[in-house]
Amino acid sequence: METLVLGLDLVGTFVFALSGAMAGVRHRLDVFGVLVLAFAAGNAGGITRDLLIGAVPPAAIADWRYLVISLLAGVATFWRYGTVRRLQNAVLLFDALGLAVFAVSGALKALAFGLNPVAAVLLGTLTGIGGGMLRDILVAQIPTVLRAELYAVAALAGAGVVVIGEALQLPTTATTAAGVAACLALRLGSIYLGWHLPTVATSKSAETHRDPH
Amino acid sequence: METLVLGLDLVGTFVFALSGAMAGVRHRLDVFGVLVLAFAAGNAGGITRDLLIGAVPPAAIADWRYLVISLLAGVATFWRYGTVRRLQNAVLLFDALGLAVFAVSGALKALAFGLNPVAAVLLGTLTGIGGGMLRDILVAQIPTVLRAELYAVAALAGAGVVVIGEALQLPTTATTAAGVAACLALRLGSIYLGWHLPTVATSKSAETHRDPH
Amino acid sequence: METLVLGLDLVGTFVFALSGAMAGVRHRLDVFGVLVLAFAAGNAGGITRDLLIGAVPPAAIADWRYLVISLLAGVATFWRYGTVRRLQNAVLLFDALGLAVFAVSGALKALAFGLNPVAAVLLGTLTGIGGGMLRDILVAQIPTVLRAELYAVAALAGAGVVVIGEALQLPTTATTAAGVAACLALRLGSIYLGWHLPTVATSKSAETHRDPH
Numbered sequence: 172m173e174t175l176v177l178g179l180d181l182v183g184t185f186v187f188a189l190s191g192a193m194a195g196v197r198h199r200l201d202v203f204g205v206l207v208l209a210f211a212a213g214n215a216g217g218i219t220r221d222l223l224i225g226a227v228p229p230a231a232i233a234d235w236r237y238l239v240i241s242l243l244a245g246v247a248t249f250w251r252y253g254t255v256r257r258l259q260n261a262v263l264l265f266d267a268l269g270l271a272v273f274a275v276s277g278a279l280k281a282l283a284f285g286l287n288p289v290a291a292v293l294l295g296t297l298t299g300i301g302g303g304m305l306r307d308i309l310v311a312q313i314p315t316v317l318r319a320e321l322y323a324v325a326a327l328a329g330a331g332v333v334v335i336g337e338a339l340q341l342p343t344t345a346t347t348a349a350g351v352a353a354c355l356a357l358r359l360g361s362i363y364l365g366w367h368l369p370t371v372a373t374s375k376s377a378e379t380h381r382d383p384h
Numbered sequence: 385m386e387t388l389v390l391g392l393d394l395v396g397t398f399v400f401a402l403s404g405a406m407a408g409v410r411h412r413l414d415v416f417g418v419l420v421l422a423f424a425a426g427n428a429g430g431i432t433r434d435l436l437i438g439a440v441p442p443a444a445i446a447d448w449r450y451l452v453i454s455l456l457a458g459v460a461t462f463w464r465y466g467t468v469r470r471l472q473n474a475v476l477l478f479d480a481l482g483l484a485v486f487a488v489s490g491a492l493k494a495l496a497f498g499l500n501p502v503a504a505v506l507l508g509t510l511t512g513i514g515g516g517m518l519r520d521i522l523v524a525q526i527p528t529v530l531r532a533e534l535y536a537v538a539a540l541a542g543a544g545v546v547v548i549g550e551a552l553q554l555p556t557t558a559t560t561a562a563g564v565a566a567c568l569a570l571r572l573g574s575i576y577l578g579w580h581l582p583t584v585a586t587s588k589s590a591e592t593h594r595d596p597h
Numbered sequence: 598m599e600t601l602v603l604g605l606d607l608v609g610t611f612v613f614a615l616s617g618a619m620a621g622v623r624h625r626l627d628v629f630g631v632l633v634l635a636f637a638a639g640n641a642g643g644i645t646r647d648l649l650i651g652a653v654p655p656a657a658i659a660d661w662r663y664l665v666i667s668l669l670a671g672v673a674t675f676w677r678y679g680t681v682r683r684l685q686n687a688v689l690l691f692d693a694l695g696l697a698v699f700a701v702s703g704a705l706k707a708l709a710f711g712l713n714p715v716a717a718v719l720l721g722t723l724t725g726i727g728g729g730m731l732r733d734i735l736v737a738q739i740p741t742v743l744r745a746e747l748y749a750v751a752a753l754a755g756a757g758v759v760v761i762g763e764a765l766q767l768p769t770t771a772t773t774a775a776g777v778a779a780c781l782a783l784r785l786g787s788i789y790l791g792w793h794l795p796t797v798a799t800s801k802s803a804e805t806h807r808d809p810h
Contacts, residue, residue: 222440223441224440224441225440284441286445286446287448289451290448294445308521311524313411313522313524317408317413317420317421368415369414370414
């Protein structure tokens with residue numbers, strides 16, 4: 172299971188680092204700011220997961236491959252921004268894949284550290300959405316993770332499928348594939364078919380109402 | 385003391401989750417974004433406290449009751465937003481109560497883990513204000529915790545009273561009640577009687593002066 | 598090495614707390630909000646480092662000197678804002694010094710906890726830039742750390758010099774001095790001589806292009 176988590180993690184790191192680097196370029200950061208944002212987006216989810224289960228130092232810090240992969244994504248985006256931007260539909264697919272693999276790897280690692288099923292689902296979801304949240308916080312925006320259609324719920328579904336599969340003692344490769352597929356299906360359904368969740372219809376006055384705190 | 389910390393934590397989680405969910409609805413997040421914000425606001429303070437004292441996995445992750453209570457608050461806010469909003473003065477009271485119980489529970493848990501009194505007061509304050517800070521960061525606003533009248537200072541007072549009471553070996557239930565009362569008194573005095581701390585009177589040019597970094 | 602790390606940490610805490618307090622005053626926070634921001638800016642880097650290497654409770658929580666030094670910087674800024682602001686060029690120098698000492702102390706502490714050289718450089722950089730990042734996030738701005746000329750790269754250079762020096766088993770005081778000097782040189786060269794890194798020249802349409810997530 173360790174090899175599986177590592178492989179999923181590295182794939183997810185690369186695609187999220189791409190999305191972080193693109194956000195950095197769009198906000199006119201210099202090359203090193205772009206690299207920092209690529210590292211943050213690619214690794215914040217995994218680092219949070221490792222801190223929460225007590226696996227310190229986190230893999231993303233202790234294992235140089237996470238750093239190298241993040242820097243590769245950042246440098247590629249910086250020098251070939253035009254190309255990456257034209258491939259943006261592909262990036263959207265990769266981002267969905269990253270979400271899926273992080274949600275699944277987060278849930279698997281939490282189970283391996285002896286956490287209970289509910290906690291494992293929660294950690295998988297956090298691992299999936301953590302990188303994108305930090306990326307958007309760093310460019311001073313409301314995390315699109317919170318607004319995008321079926322984003323967090325897709326991560327939840329992926330983590331949930333894996334945890335249920337492990338509880339039923341199904342083969343880990345099968346549950347992993349099913350978890351990734353479930354997350355991808357929801358996210359792609361939302362992107363291409365417009366699936367979405369309801370929002371509260373707030374009046375204009377409610378919208379601008381001052382926060383009571 | 386464990387039962388006491390758990391009880392205080394669950395009450396604080398519920399009321400802060402309510403405030404997080406309301407912020408989510410105001411920013412037009414979908415139902416799952418609202419739930420994520422409810423969980424973040426309700427549990428960020430406690431998770432930070434547990435990470436800082438080395439209690440991993442944090443109670444808010446490992447114990448399903450925190451999740452369920454956060455989701456309950458989120459769902460209630462989502463489906464009954466109009467009602468919750470009309471009860472906003474009540475929510476303001478609950479928020480003050482949440483601040484008080486988190487500040488006290490944070491200080492008590494830090495003492496139970498062998499931290500010194502100064503560290504326990506600091507951790508109690510962080511536990512109290514952490515959830516509200518993350519809630520506001522996630523919707524891209526300056527944390528109202530930093531601006532609201534006597535907010536952080538009320539948390540400090542609550543944590544301080546508990547730590548002094550424990551140092552004097554007074555009964556824990558009495559010091560807990562006194563800590564909650566001290567925090568509530570300062571916060572409610574600020575809300576209803578306009579108590580406040582001074583700010584620096586900066587000129588317009590100082591205000592718009594560019595940050596040197 | 599412990600005394601060295603402590604001394605560097607306290608110097609860095611003071612100068613970053615100054616910068617946090619000034620940001621707080623500029624955003625019209627009350628005196629306690631200013632103190633919270635001073636503490637956050639002065640200690641976020643060190644706390645993050647300690648969490649990531651498993652040194653809990655973090656020194657900034659467990660050792661009262663960090664708190665006292667942060668509060669001193671906050672109170673000084675609050676009561677003598679005009680003076681501190683006139684000394685802003687000096688503050689800029691102090692900030693460069695804080696960046697240098699935190700980057701070096703972060704790398705040294707990571708090595709002392711047995712992390713590998715790449716991880717130590719990464720941790721040193723994070724320790725250096727962490728405080729400034731949280732300061733800017735808390736006032737809802739894109740971290741200037743990500744935009745300022747040669748900021749993160751200067752931290753990286755300082756951490757890198759120390760790690761290389763330790764690998765070559767040079768005396769720690771000499772590598773520390775060299776690391777601080779390398780970071781300072783890059784940062785001051787950027788401030789006074791205009792050294793900078795390239796950015797991608799994005800067209801207006803690229804700039805305003807919607808984030809795909």
